[in-house]
Amino acid sequence: MKLVLCLALSVVLAVNASPVFEQEAQGQTWVLLCSGGIGWSNYAISANVYHAYQTVKKQGIPEKNIVVMHYDDLALNKANPTQGKIVNALDGEDVYAGVPKDYVGADVTPKNFLAILRGDPTLKAQGKKVIESGPNDKVFVYFMDHGSVGSVLFPKGYLYADELNTQLKQMNTDKKFAQLVFYLEACDSGSMFEKHLPTDINVYAITSSKYNELSWMCTHDTVRKTYLGGFFGVTWLNDSEANDPQIEILDKQYAYIVEHNNFTMDKETHTQHSQHYGDLSIAHQHVSEFLGPKKVPAAFNQVHHDNVEYVNIRDVPIKLAEKNIASTDDLYEKQIYVDELARLLKGREYVDTHLYEYVNSIQQFTAMETEQLLNSKLELSEDMSCYKKFVDTFHNRCFNLNENTYAFGKIGVFNNICNQMVYEGAVDIAVEYLAQYCDNHVALFQSNIE
Missing domain, CATH: 1.10.132.130 (Topoisomerase I; Chain A, domain 4)
Structure with missing residues (x-):
């Protein structure tokens, strides 16, 4: 009788334990979100990143696995009519609430960005959060700021394409991830990966534009007197919130981005041609693998493309001055x-x-x-x-x-x-x-x- 009970108990324990072992084998998902924006005219840059934080958190990525870099100069900015709150769409909900201050102000640098991504032990020893990913883990990165040929800007310093891709190669060699997905929003963003990102290091990247093309902001707010979102960011976030991440694959999201990157303004058609690079086979994986498995109700931050005004990122200060004169x-x-x-x-x-x-x-x-x-x-x-x-x-x-x-x-x-x-x-x-x-x-x- 005792033998039967022991055998039965062993079966029960094995059945109950199997999901744990399976979860460990599958690994975890880690997320790094970075806004390089600084100043009120760059409101949209941080608003996109804050929105991304809310989305991945609601979709089930644990707080301990999310690292956020942002200058943090908007919520209490004297130009902000809704002190302490940031929105990513007209009449949108507050996307700033709960955003962690992992790296703010002078800590938002290219050096720290790369160190966080590779799980730098020195930063960790200082009590700072880093991406502690291993060989079974998935990593998602979203970065937005000004870009130029082969480089992206930070509040202090700038990051070159070869520096970024050299680290991604080394991280693959060091087995820092199973797969890594990188969404990059900036002018000329394609130049950060074209001819630089190999196809065999388990990295898949989507950029907002080609190597020689501007990226765009959208949704002018007459109350806040600035633009609220980056076109690429609000597009992939809208898609993420409208679909079940356990059904949609990354390639379908990329197709959605490409399809919605055309718009008409002042009777002229503009396009930012989103590109993808690296290991394209990763695009056949489900969105849930990198952004979390939970289906959440679409936020109030949905941007309707038939009622949005656009401006290329580099001309935002000019456009804002012109609008303020007219207003x-x-x-x-x-x-x-x-x-x-x-x-x-x-x-x-x-x-x-x-x-x-x-x-x-x-x-x-x-x-x-x-x-x-x-x-x-x-x-x-x-x-x-x-x-x-x-x-x-x-x-x-x-x-x-x-x-x-x-x-x-x-x-x-x-x-x-x-x-x-x-x-x-x-x-x-x-x-x-x-x-x-x-x-x-x-x-x-x-x-x-x-």
């Missing part, structure tokens, strides 16, 4: 906005003038005419060493790219120069001349050229 009859207030618009346009002209003069001065080292160098968008080379010399010099000696986002949007010029150099030895000469030119002609204290 007031108070002459004093209107003059403030007129002066702001004039400052923005003058700053852009300042950057353009000095870029033209510099490029024209070294044109003899290249196989392209000055206008072509300034206005083309050539593909990023796999070897970024030449390009990085120019960009770092431009940042350190000409325009601080974190404070001058318009100048950041122009750095693709240096990729064109590198691609068209007539001989290798000319690179160092041209870089040195850039430093000398800026020392002599550009006032480094120039800032906020947006």
Whole structure:
């Protein structure tokens, strides 16, 4: 009798234990969300990331497995008419509530971003959250900020495509994940992976645009006097909230993004061509593997594409100034906005003038005419060493790219120069001349050229 009872108990324990063993074998899901945005005009950047946090949490990703990076300068910003609250759509619910302050302010850097992603033990020893993924785990990353050729901006510093992809390769070698999915929203975002992300390291990436294409913000709010969302982000979030993540696969979500990336504004059709890279077989997995298994009711943050206004990310400050001028009859207030618009346009002209003069001065080292160098968008080379010399010099000696986002949007010029150099030895000469030119002609204290 005792033997029968023991056998029965063993069977019961084995049955009850099997889900645990199965769960351990399947691994966990980890999420890293990063907003590189800073300032009220970049409201949409953080609002998208906050919305993403609410979505993955509601869909069942444990709080301990989510890491959020954000500058955190919006909720209590003096420009915010709803203090302590952030929305991602007109009449939307608060997406800021409960968002953790894992990394805020000066801690939102490329160095920390990469360290968090690889589970850096030094950060963990300091009591900071990191992605502690292992060989059976799935990792999801969503990043949004300004982008340019082969780089994305942070509040301080910028991240190059080769740096990001080198780490992803190393993480695969170190068995830091079973699969990793990366959603990247920025201008020229395709350039962060095209020619750089291998197809055999268990990483799948979706970008908001091609390597040479602008990304867009949407939904102007006359109350908050800013744009509320990034077009790519609200599109994939809308899709996630409208479908069962255990039924929908990533490839279907990608198809939805592609289908809804066309829009008409001012009687003109605009498109940001979302791209995907890496191991495309991962796209056949269910959304639940990376964003959580629970089906949650669609939030009030749904953006209806037939009633939304769009603006490319780089022109948001200009568009906001124009809208503010048109929105007031108070002459004093209107003059403030007129002066702001004039400052923005003058700053852009300042950057353009000095870029033209510099490029024209070294044109003899290249196989392209000055206008072509300034206005083309050539593909990023796999070897970024030449390009990085120019960009770092431009940042350190000409325009601080974190404070001058318009100048950041122009750095693709240096990729064109590198691609068209007539001989290798000319690179160092041209870089040195850039430093000398800026020392002599550009006032480094120039800032906020947006």
